Amino acid sequence: MSPTNSRTAGLWAAPTATRPISATVVLPGSKSQTSRAFVIGTIAQNPTRISGGLASRDTYLAARAMVDLGATLVFEDEGDLVIEPPQTLQGGATIDCGQAGTVMRFGSALAAFADGKTKLICDPTAEARPIGPLMDSLSALGAKVRYGKRKGYLPVSITGIPARKRKPQRSEDDEWQVLIDTSSSSQFLSALLLTSPLIETPTVLRAEGRLPSWPYVAMSLEMLQAQGVNIQQTSSWSWRTNPTRPVGNPIQVEPDLANAGPFLAAAVLAGGSLTVRDWPTRTDQVGRYWVEILPKFGASVAMTAEGLTVTAPPGLTWSGVDLDLGPYGELAPTVAALCVFATSPSTLRGIAHLRGHETDRLAAMATEIRRLGAEARVLHDGIHIIPAPLRAAQLATYEDHRMATFAAIVGLRVPGCLVENIGTTAKTLPQFTTRWQAMLDGTKSPLPLTMEEIFKDPNLIEGSD
Template identity: 40%
Template sequence: MTETPVHPALWPAPHASGAVDATVTVPGSKSVTNRALVLASLAAEPGWLRRPLRSRDTLLMAEALRAMGVGIEETVSSSSSATGTPDTSGEAWRVIPAGLHGPATGTPDTSGEAWRVIPAGLHGPATVDVGNAGTVMRFLPPVAALADGPVRFDGDPRSYERPLNGVIDALRVLGARIDDDGRGSLPMTVHGGGALDGGTVEIDASSSSQFVSALLLSAPRFNQGVEVRHTGARLPSMPHIRMTVDMLRAVGAQVDEPETGGEPNVWRVSHSALLGRDLTIEPDLSNAQPFLAAALVTGGRVTIPDWPEHTTQPGDALREIFTAMGGSCELTERGLTFTGSGRVHGIDVDLGEVGELTPGIAAVAALADGPSTLSGVAHLRLHETDRLAALTKEINELGGDVTETADGLHIRPRPLRGGVFHTYDDHRMATAGAVIGLAVPGVEIENVATTAKTLPDFPQMWTGMLGA
């Protein structure tokens, strides 16, 4: 009998035959890694980044910094664990900041994977490929404004549709010259003048908190620092702004912000030199989501080593959200162990601060024993894809019952069937489809390779978790 050919772009999502019981080591946080790379490249002395994430988004950030004159040397470990998880325990990036000249000092750590970053003074002309990475397209234009010469930004077709006007308009107010042909989006050229005046600027960051983070990260290098005032509607993803503020303070920046008694929706960063630090990157807690979801969906148990006791990562909210959906968790020195109860409950939850978790939560909600309402995430229509429309379409085509609301999704569980789950080049759509595939035989993920954006080797990690 002739077998039906498998389309090379389709990945048969593994179906769980029983309860999952696994320990999964999750690579470093993309959000922390890319912020750390920017701060290290603007610092006044050398530093180290240990256990960083190596994925498409972080490699794009590194290449962009290289294009502007930052030297980056990396050694790569080829070892991996028995479950297929890359071994990054010895990984480190050496960072020698912009403006420092002469040979590097100190002994490089080559025991494992390492990136050694040697900024040589930011300069153009340069071309930056942002891919579809929000952190690259938004964090680097302020850096480019500090370079000496033009820096052109381009990327994937979807990047042209993602809002960038908040950063462009703000940089113009602060003294930068930008050529975007009036689009407020990519492609564009930042004509760096070697410095930026800085000062006070008002922006509407309701479509992306990255507009605020972008200005704050480079602000210590602005001649007058910066005062950022958000004037729009509700600001989404506040944990990411808290992450930016904490990381700025860790390298010596002075930041006044609402969380510490400052004026609401106003952030002030003073002009100062940034210190080089020895920073160990936390595991990416948002990327831990599909593995914790596997425990919830199968009634099993998954341990994520090195889960931090205190963190600004949005993924930490999974402890509370997934517990409410039917599991339990224990945080010990070993890490976080999450255990499913064998039942999955619906949930009514505002995800405005943790919107990136929405696809995974929607996937679990589609398998629950009652309806769910996910709200506060209208801004997801402007992410890697329109995530609300994509989730609605893909879950419904598997037999689900999902409707979009003004700011989220309403999900009524229905018996699901197998079929193709399209990803729209969105890594979190791919992992959401894999979660559904655990409980629904015959789900095929289109372009699972898109997970390399933030989670390299996801297919191997997923099958390793299942003991395949």
């Protein structure tokens, strides 16, 4: 059973902060690392133990996709998950990607190496998310791609290379080479890198166009290298891969630092002190940039033995910022929520690729900022925000978890805000409203769900908020 995508009934009254925050937050695992760990485990030489993985709607769908392709999941004590890889990836299934870009892109790349035909479908609101550049690269490798509705978008059927027995085209220098247009998403390159151990011939993968969100590509490379996969960088934007399967070493997933953003922003808006527990000392997650971003809004940031602590005085004010968020565009909605309270205009640049996320995030942010009474103008690669006195509003979320948390952040200083479909946060952060209220009350965060729990009852991640 796949969780439904119905809108959560009613509206959520975003709570307003009435006192400085004093809280420690425990966050579930990184969605990005969990999704990559699933791919690695599915193509590894040996079973792979994953600890600390995120159990959410997106990762539930990712795990189901791995099962559809032939993997076996074994649930262990303390929430660990062991993935037993199939001897050969199996086609024949229909993979439900929901709203998850990682399932669309990583699942498609795996399907290209499955023995048979695999169909990928998604929620209707996700059919505008582009996949064409990745499909072109998979076709060059020998897979057969057939679109169901519109070229370049899901639904799509992929007949895998083993079922077609085709080879990629040779370049002029007699070296296998596959090009990938990365201008709209770094996930296209990550999908190819993660599945490159399945290519039978050493191959050069070359990124063309702008490469946004580089840290996610770095994460893919580092996780593969930790598994003994032989990938060599041959130029600034090209990599030579060799058919070396991941070993199957245990994978420890870090807390999701992008999801830490709304809680850290709350400390800036309300004042006080907030600690995100178990913050890694070294990481490829884009959330590591909070350490650099939050001081621009007047907050103090410090690493402690417990985690990352952000402190700010009550009533803090700050000037507008001019930031290139290209490497970490995922953080833009949270940064924008802080910008609406600045004393002068802000410009967030380098994020044109946000038009291809769960929604057009640039347009969505501008619309909701105007609804609150401020002004915003969409730029060719970003957004310009002009603060003004804010008013209560009913805020839309566009089936987008980042827009939902944007609304929650704004509600801390704007009494009376109502949020549509706050349950969409469950795609990456189940129990969000419970965690949010616990933060405001200074009480203990709920323990993260486990993958075993949501496989037994998918409704745990649907509509509970």
